[in-house]
Amino acid sequence: MVAKNFKINVLPVSKKLLRFATHFLKDEDLARDVVQDVFLKLWQKRDSLDEVENIEAFTMRMTRNRCLDVIRANKTVPIDAETDRKLKEKTVDVHSKVELSESAGQIKRLIDKLPDLQRTVMQLRDIEQLSYDEIAEATDLKVNAIRVNLSRARKKVRDEFLKMNNDGNERSKIFTATLL
Template identity: 75%
Template sequence: MVASDFKTKVLPVSKKLLRFAVHFLKDEDEARDVVQDIFLKLWQKKDELDRIENVEAFAMRMTRNRCLDIIRAKRVVPIDAEKENRLKEETIDVHEQIEMSEAAGQIKALIGRLPEIQRNVMQLRDIEQLEYEEISEMTGLQVNAIRVNLSRARKKVRDEFLKLNSDGKERSKTFAATLF
């Protein structure tokens, strides 16, 4: 199809397409955009239009489909309260996991800065979950010395962690309290 054929066969249906689109969309500006898109697509397919029996019907169907696509895209899908709560919980869980992994990294670094005895005692008791007697056998320290070193190590790590994360929020203190 050449430009002159396009002007005589396709362009005259523009008002009809516009009315049709306005009927669907209830917005004349949006309907004009749709009609313009349809004419652009028809122009791009101008070589194939000779094979189409009724170009007007084809253009009307394209307009209808485009309007329906726009309506579907605007449609808000309601989420029931249960799904919404689950989504919020999952989002909160992700944030908490990130906070926990960041905190774990900070705590590992803080433990690494402890004196060797405190670091070893904390590693054996808090991370490897060994009993005081087992730690005593491994280190040669008395149980009371283990308790004292563990208490001091925990206090240092807790205090340093709070210093690192003291942004004036009560959440940091609560978070630290749950960790220690």
């Protein structure tokens, strides 16, 4: 692949990769480093990129794998300030703000405890809003396996969240339903 084709076929996905990596890592600077690493590897392998059927899915997979490497190296990923700010803006009273912030943190921790495959599928479908076919290309899974993993991930997060916050009131159940 020549430089011109590289610019046409690979570089246009950079913003999507950055969004994906930023959400995955909760650190924009670290995400930029990951995307840069991915592009460097892609450039080094540019001669064999013509064999890749779907460059976007291929780059998403490379980004996901690099993010997982970074996460494994650091072991902890804090919730980013932007997500926290957006969640707080949606609530009206102080009590709701505190409850939403705590619940979002709990859900984030529950998602982080999911197996890698379930966490990745949940990230790609619920956060990145990718279609099942796009997820299948990015993960080499069948659509049915994606649906099963996503369903199990959502159920596990919902059940664990309800266990943690089982005060039996209706507001808690409604709140859980809106978050999940």
